[in-house]
Amino acid sequence: MAHETYSTSDLSRRSGDVISEALRRPVTITQRRKPRLVLLSIEDYERLLSGRSQRSGTLESMSDELLEEVEEAIAVYAEEAEDR
Template identity: 65%
Template sequence: MPQSDSFYSTTDLSRKPGDIIAEALRHPVTITLGYKPRLVLLNIEDYERLLSQSDHRMPGTIETMPDALFSEFESAVDTYAQDDDGGRS
């Protein structure tokens, strides 16, 4: 997806929304508030592409971890503990 190279203030957006929306359909447009970038307008195809590429991992706890993953985790911890013990004198 192309990076935004057009910047408009919120005042610009209220004064000429049609022009800015038309531009946002072609490429992302940054909206500034107080000279700071605050929002990006982009077409739905770019938005959906970003969503499909996003990381869908969910936080969890050891209690909710699947058994197979917990076994791998436990094995990794044991290996780390053995390596750490071997380096101490």
């Protein structure tokens, strides 16, 4: 499950798609190719406010699927850092 990123233009033109995705998992909204906002479901927001977080662990204890997602997120972050 890859992390989704949308531009502010995408949000304007494809708000239904962006909202649907945000109901499944948080999405990043970019402006001028820089991350500016995160759109997330009310359940995720309330969990953040309450201080409850998802299960934590180590790289060795996480599933292969989750490790792949972390590696993809790091690659996206590194790519965005190069663009700055």
